[in-house]
Every structure is written in C-alpha cells, then in structure tokens.
Amino acid sequence: MFASKDELIAAYVDRAYEGYRERFGTSLDRGGDDPLQRMLALFDEQNLMLQPDVCRGCPFLMVLTEFPDEPPAGG
Secondary structure: OOOOHHHHHHHHHHHHHHHHHHHHHHHHOOOOOOOOHHHHHHHEEEHHHHOOOOOOOOOHHHHOOOOOOOOOOOO
C-alpha cells in the first residue's frame, strides 16, 4: 500500500491533521457566534482528547521519533 516508511508516516500525519481539524472545527461550531464560548468549546474538546483512555500522545511528536537527528552539514 505504501512504497516507503516515509509515505506511511506522511499518511499518518495527514490523517491525524484531518482528525484534529474536524474535531476542533466541530467544537468551534458548538460554541456558536460567541467568541468566549468558541474558545471554551476548544478547551473542552482538548480536555476530552487528553483523557488517558483516549490519548496515546501527540501524533505529531510521535512522528518525530521516527526520524533520527541528522548531524549538521559540514560539521
């Protein structure tokens, strides 16, 4: 399905990004037109996402572990 590990990781990041975008977009909509309620809805969603039975860590930070640090060029 994927030609390389990099393609698999890129697909994972894309999927995670779309999931976050959808969840936060929905929570903003729940807040209506009131800016305070929209912000509170974002915090409520974040709190739900960080529950131990839901959260396995930040997918974007986890991806960074797949790429070892590269030494600086010329160094």
